[in-house]
Amino acid sequence: MPYLAPINTEEAFRFLESNNPRIVAGGTDYFPSLRQGQIDDDLLDVSRLGELQGVTRTDAGWRIGGATTWTTIAHAPLPPAFDALKLAALEVGARQIQNQGTIAGNICNASPAADGVPPLLALNAMVEIGSVGGRRMVGLSDFITGVRQIDLKPGEMVVALHIPDISETATSSFSKLGSRKHLVISIVMVAAVVEVKAGKLTDVRIAVGSCSPVAKRLPELEARLVGQAVGDLGDIDFGCGQALAPLSPISDVRGSDEYRLDVVTEICRRVVVDACKGN
Numbered sequence: 001m002p003y004l005a006p007i008n009t010e011e012a013f014r015f016l017e018s019n020n021p022r023i024v025a026g027g028t029d030y031f032p033s034l035r036q037g038q039i040d041d042d043l044l045d046v047s048r049l050g051e052l053q054g055v056t057r058t059d060a061g062w063r064i065g066g067a068t069t070w071t072t073i074a075h076a077p078l079p080p081a082f083d084a085l086k087l088a089a090l091e092v093g094a095r096q097i098q099n100q101g102t103i104a105g106n107i108c109n110a111s112p113a114a115d116g117v118p119p120l121l122a123l124n125a126m127v128e129i130g131s132v133g134g135r136r137m138v139g140l141s142d143f144i145t146g147v148r149q150i151d152l153k154p155g156e157m158v159v160a161l162h163i164p165d166i167s168e169t170a171t172s173s174f175s176k177l178g179s180r181k182h183l184v185i186s187i188v189m190v191a192a193v194v195e196v197k198a199g200k201l202t203d204v205r206i207a208v209g210s211c212s213p214v215a216k217r218l219p220e221l222e223a224r225l226v227g228q229a230v231g232d233l234g235d236i237d238f239g240c241g242q243a244l245a246p247l248s249p250i251s252d253v254r255g256s257d258e259y260r261l262d263v264v265t266e267i268c269r270r271v272v273v274d275a276c277k278g279n
Contacts, residue, residue, distance in 0.1 A: 005045035009052075009159070013132045015044055017155040025052075025067040026100030028093065029109045044157075052104070052159060061165040066104030066128075066158040070116075071095075073103060080278050082163075084172035084191040085119040091176050092116065094183060104158040107140065110148045110214075117144065117215040118191035119174055121207035123163045130159040137162070147213045170195045170203065171278030173271045177263060179254060186210045187255040188264045192271045196279035201225050206268055208247060211260050216246040221268065230276045238272075239265035 002019055006012045015021065021042035024030050046052055052067035055076040062082075064073065074089040076082075092098050092106065092115050106116040107127070117140070125140040132155060140161070143151050152158070172193040178184030188210050195203040204225040209215040221243040228236060239261075249260035 002042045003045065004043070005048050007048050007050070009049055009130065010132075012044060012046060012049060012157070013130060013155070016157060017132045019044075020154055023108075023157050025102045025105055026069065026097075028097050028101040029105055046157065047102075058162070060162070062163040064103055064161045064163070066160050067102045070098040070101050070103070070106075074098065079166070079168050079170070081123065081166045081170040081172050081193050082119075083278070084122060084174035084193065084275070085116065087174040088115040088119045088176075088189075088191065091174075091182075103161060107144060107161075108150055108152065108158060110144050110146070110150050112147060112213055112215070113185050113189070113210045114215070115176065115186070115189065115209070118189055118207035118209040119172070120161065120163075121215055121217055122172065122191045122193040122205040123166065124205075126162040126164070127158055128160040128162060129156050131156040135159070141217070144214050166193070167195055167203075169279065171275050173275040173278075175267055175271045175274070177267060185254065188260055188267055190264065190267045190271045192268070192275045194272060194275045194279070196230055196276055199229055199231070201228050201230065201276070204272065206272065208264055208268070211247040211249040211264055213248070218243060218246060218268070220245065225272065230273075230279075233269060233273050233276070236269075237265075238268045 004015045019042045021044040023044050025047045052065040054065050056063050070089040070092045074086050106114050126137050127143045129136050174191045176186045176189040191207050193205040204222045206218045249257040251257045
């Protein structure tokens with residue numbers, strides 16, 4: 001069972017190509033999934049790779065290294081459009097999990113209830129993927145293809161997430177409905193990024209998790225809200241027409257599909273209204 005913890009990204013790529021290991025950083029998803037005494041995989045620990053660490057400003061927007069922890073993200077000096085991501089960071093398990101768990105691990109786990117995915121979708125996040133053969137970029141909406149399924153080929157790993165430049169006046173919010181306040185898998189979660197000018201919405205992005213195999217944006221609802229006065233949001237039916245068409249919730253121990261569709265409408269309204277308060 002080879003184990004490698006390189007400090008050089010190219011060395012990591014070579015190990016990936018020759019050994020096809022499991023990639024770990026915080027290990028907060030990998031190790032709890034094992035039975036006692038079961039560690040059969042070759043492991044590549046990427047937590048020491050400097051290229052995969054930190055939040056930085058770029059000419060095109062923002063870059064978040066794949067092994068950046070949720071605690072780092074929650075305390076990073078980011079514009080208000082990232083407030084939803086910071087709120088989600090504080091919902092990823094307990095403090096110990098936030099200190100160890102990473103943003104790439106969250107998206108690569110590809111859970112329908114992954115807290116980080118809706119805020120990243122609302123930010124139009126791109127995923128940087130690397131291998132011995134080079135780098136490629138793919139939209140987060142295309143990277144997660146299904147439950148526990150991602151667009152990652154053998155020999156590849158997630159290097160970073162890139163957020164396109166966004167207005168400094170854009171604001172955001174995030175809300176997660178669960179059976180209790182903390183340490184819970186969500187029944188429904190919603191993230192929204194908005195921009196308001198002269199009291200009216202000029203840009204709206206809404207993403208919903210835990211209501212479909214993959215978290216989804218709601219483009220019809222977004223389009224309907226653009227141009228609406230903030231003061232009129234309480235009178236708008238957020239669930240009419242095809243607004244919720246991208247969603248396909250299931251019934252499970254946390255809630256029925258009917259319940260999820262019922263509450264997601266109101267949570268979308270609350271998150272958009274809350275995001276508007278920052279304008």
